[in-house]
Amino acid sequence: MTGVLARCAEAQKTDVPAGTILLAEGTKSGRIYVLDAGTIEVLRGETRVALVHEQGAIFGEMSVLLDTPHTATVRAVGDATVYAFADAANFLRSDPETTLAVAKLLAQRLHSATTYLVDLKRQYAGHTNHLGMVSDVLASLINQPPGDFEPGSDRLPDSP
DSSP states (O other): OHHHHTTOTTSEEEEEOTTOEEEOTTOOOOOEEEEEESOEEEEETTEEEEEEOOTTOEESHHHHHHTSOOSSEEEESSSEEEEEESSHHHHHHHOHHHHHHHHHHHHHHHHHHHHHHHHHHHHTTTOOSGGGGHHHHHHHHHTOOTTOOOOSOSSSOOOO
């Protein structure tokens, strides 16, 4: 994602101290952040989903593209420097190369998740417990109509 950094010249470069929350789960900011230096953690509730230190990593894109609240909290682990795009939707509309880079990133994530679910499906084929639901989850990911996705589950619902 370092190619995205070349497109950040017009963005506000900001130093953020350790512990700063850039994006809060359940809120809607309209912002995208691009990491220049430091380490960022992504949390769903109290669970750390990722620890990111790759220069050029993007945060907040799903919320902006889907026009929904953030599905995770993004917080600086140590001091960090980020580029902030306050009107991210407008930025993505005006910069097709960055938008294509974001689309590729999202496609890679979907590919990884789908590959993982297919592997689970193979491992637990024929199970009648909750592991047998992997097939249904996989089908819903692949055939999901736009606008119908609601994160969370009956077992552990996400709360804004």
